[in-house]
Amino acid sequence: MSAVSGAVETAPITSLHALRSADPGDFAVPTGREEEWRFTPLRRLRGLHSDAPLGQAGVRVDIDAAPEIDYAERIIAPADPPGFLPEDRVSARAYAAAGTAHVLTVPKEAVASRPTIIRVTGVSDEATAGHLVIDVRPFGKAVVVLDQRGSATYADNVEIGVGDGGELTLVSVAEWDDDAVQVSHHQATLGRDAKLKHFQITLGGSLVRVSPSVRYSGTGGDAELYGICFADGGQHLEHRLFVDHDTPNCRSRVVYKGALDGDDAHTVWIGDVLIRPDAVGTDTYEYNRNLVLTDGARADSVPNLEILTGEVVGAGHASANGRLDDEHLFYLMARGIGFEEARRLVIRGFFGELIGKIGVPEVADRVTEKIEAELA
Amino acid sequence: MSTLEIRDLHAAVTEADGTLREILRGVNLTVADGETHAIMGPNGSGKSTLAYAVAGHPKYTVTQGSVTLDGEDVLSMTVDARARAGLFLAMQYPVEVPGVSVSNFLRTAVTAVRGEAPKLRVFMKEMRGALGDLSIDPKFAERSLNEGFSGGEKKRHEILQMEMLDPKIAVLDETDSGLDVDALKVVAEGINRFRARPGHGVLLITHYNRILQYVQPDYVHVFVAGRIVEEGGPELAKTLEDEGYEKFTAAAGAKAAS
């Protein structure tokens, strides 16, 4: 089967993201026919979406926090700001089962002197729930790396709050073992003039489904959501973005790039951007591009922009799936560079633009190394 | 001694709909080291096709004839093997490759062609020297390959690669087009440095006599409708510029009609 497919979202975004609840019972068990689930192979979810019991022992979490950042474990308290409200059954089940949350707080006006590393290591196949909170208080500034490895069956929620004038760079790396299954929700709320740079780098795992979403609680919020994924044979890597513009004069950029290499490699990218009636002066752009390197791989890419106000600064989307460009390869090879190396250079270049945006050399270098390893 | 021999070369281009269209109709040309050949011909006559067919671009299919470099069959080589064997093509429209830096690209290419990686310090020095020779801002080394380069910058960058990769035979496809007079001189100096050293031959494709005033050719070939129809010395270039190609295109048309 060939590679390129452009599906069309059939329901307006407003209705797709309408239901949010902490009670798993509010969400029916998905059948696979729902718009939100139609791309996901449910049989491979090991019951995360239905009723598999969720424990807490399947992953180990180690935190190496910058000295300016406070770390605590606490019982999940739904009323606390920044506030998390699940938007599907897996997320609600994880929320109910996680028990305690790992909480990182960047105090008001504190500037972290180095990246904070959160290591999540899968240690058994027990289906496990997790909850992580990153709370950047006003004018705080930090870089956080979420480093996920090992073998796990994991449903987790990441609650992100960036207070007024705060800045957070979160680099989430999913480098799971081949048999891992993860369903993850990242929910961010940005205060006035807050900035979030969110990277999701998905390389390893049998099935990884990550849903990052952004909401704004004050004007001038700026969210940049970047993604890199590299799917090998048999991997299903799915990213579902949602940016809810409900506040005036906020900005969002979504750029996701994927490469697929191998039989039945499958990636899914859903980019939902909703500009509600109040969100005048919104500036948004989303872009997804996939390099399909082999026959038998499939990339689904569905940008979806719903605009409910007449006054936007900019709103656009683009999506393209394609093969490696023969002209690029020819140019490099005409200089003596062998096919394999030319291919590596072009792919590295394809992702390089995004890696450059990480802006933290030590993190960028690690991501580069990981992609090199995928290409080897 | 190096010799590129093109014998009775026929080649076709694969069009967008997948059909083949014959463009080259029996090209014969020998370029030996120490020689500079100019090919001049009207738009669409197949000059770039000749350059691409020799370099091995996948869009062009050789249907008949042979190309050898020092007796080795070039047509059976992969594109990269042709470059390593000593062929270089400066392209009429150099390709932009996003995210691949000039310095990384050059180092990779130099390593491939020389068969071993130069020491980083030695390489950097060599690259800076080559950039300086062609009046290219050293900042270009960290930019993406050809991305956002002006037409003239792209052409200078092609000559830079030629000088660093040091092929036996260089095919320069309209390297002079899009250059202002200053850039033209810089590029011509690069070509002259290259051909002044022993063991190098140049095949220069151009529309204008202008560059030939700086880079004196030994032979000028007139290329019309997929083949060479006339050969001469440098004076032929002047005649072509003054009189145009009508005489040759008319003759080619008459021949095709007969």
Ligand SMILES: Nc1ncnc2c1ncn2[C@@H]1O[C@H](COP(=O)(O)OP(=O)(O)OP(=O)(O)O)[C@@H](O)[C@H]1O
């Ligand atoms: N990639 C291609 N796809 C389709 N047609 C092509 C392609 N390359 C060349 N051709 C056709 O082949 C013929 C010869 O083109 P070519 O580029 O070789 O001419 P040229 O002599 O280099 O022209 P110019 O002086 O304009 O550079 C033209 O009719 C051109 O349209």
Ligand SMILES: [Mg+2]
């Ligand atoms: Mg041409």
